[in-house]
Amino acid sequence: MQRAIALALENVQFDRGGPFGALIVKNGEIIAEAANRVTATNDPTAHAEIVAIREACNKLGTFQLTGCEIYASCEPCSMCLAAIYWARLDRIYFAGTAADATQAGFDDSFIYQKIAKPRDQRKISMLQLMHQESRAPFRAWAQKPGKISY
Numbered sequence: 001m002q003r004a005i006a007l008a009l010e011n012v013q014f015d016r017g018g019p020f021g022a023l024i025v026k027n028g029e030i031i032a033e034a035a036n037r038v039t040a041t042n043d044p045t046a047h048a049e050i051v052a053i054r055e056a057c058n059k060l061g062t063f064q065l066t067g068c069e070i071y072a073s074c075e076p077c078s079m080c081l082a083a084i085y086w087a088r089l090d091r092i093y094f095a096g097t098a099a100d101a102t103q104a105g106f107d108d109s110f111i112y113q114k115i116a117k118p119r120d121q122r123k124i125s126m127l128q129l130m131h132q133e134s135r136a137p138f139r140a141w142a143q144k145p146g147k148i149s150y
Contacts, residue, residue: 003021004095008035017037018106019036020072025068025069026056031056034048034049069092074095076092078108
């Protein structure tokens with residue numbers, strides 16, 4: 001956890017991005033470490049946890065990180081939490097809380113509130129198009145022999 005916090009602090013001190021750091025550990029060994037790169041890369045998804053997950057998956061040659069744990073300098077936001085679930089990490093360790101992040105100007109509570117609403121009541125309009133046609137890829141996937149499930 002000390003390393004995750006150090007990554008976050010270094011990121012701020014050297015103007016590399018937001019105050020967040022994360023690392024992925026497997027069997028007591030650091031597989032990947034990262035800091036927030038949102039402003040450095042103009043990528044709103046480049047949160048420390050996401051960058052660390054990408055690096056770990058690349059290093060291990062897999063899209064599932066079962067058997068790994070993540071150490072994050074702060075409680076993961078909604079996007080990072082979803083990515084952690086998709087990556088199948090075993091455990092999340094975190095230092096700061098969402099409330100700490102909110103006090104520093106990083107408040108993601110509005111996302112949880114928007115997601116909980118029906119699609120037609122969300123701030124960003126969601127309009128469905130070509131529903132019937134959209135089923136073709138799912139049918140193809142269902143019929144594909146040897147597919148890799150995830």
